[in-house]
Amino acid sequence: MLNQHLVWRRALLIFLIVMGALFLLRLHRADGVEQPSESIAAGHRLAEAWCMECHVIGAMPTGAKKVAPDFVAVANRPSTTKLWLKVFLKTSHPTMPNIIVGPSEADDLANYIMSLKRD
Structure with a gap:
């Protein structure tokens, strides 16, 4: 009986640690900090590959x-x-080509475009 209680306590402890880590990870993603430069750079590359034919990527010359x-x-x-x-x-x-944009690509493009916002 003692071993069974010990196993359940360890399982509960592991579960609580995992849930705490997931909670902290979620807080880190939702804290409103600037987007990582890798995502902005990836969005810029996608914009150059997909959007440059019709849109000016930077400021309008x-x-x-x-x-x-x-x-x-x-x-x-x-x-x-x-x-x-x-x-x-x-x-x-x-008026736009039908490009299939995946979730991570949409995030990258949105991060890139929002990085162009003037304060």
Whole structure:
């Protein structure tokens, strides 16, 4: 009987440690700290590969013909949020090519575009 109680106590202790670690990991991700530079760099690479044909990736050069909004303008719209960008990237639009964007790619692109926001 003593061994069975010891096994249950150890199992409970391990469970509590794992749950605590997961809780701390979740807090770390939700604390609002700036996005990692790797994600922003990955988003920039994706924007160059997928978006540059129609969008200006950085600021709009003087005298450039504006076909689609440049990413700096998109980032600085009052309504632009990371969530809005992720939803937009996963929604089909008649004026855009139908690119299938995965969840991590949407995060990277949204992080890159939001990094262009001026304070």
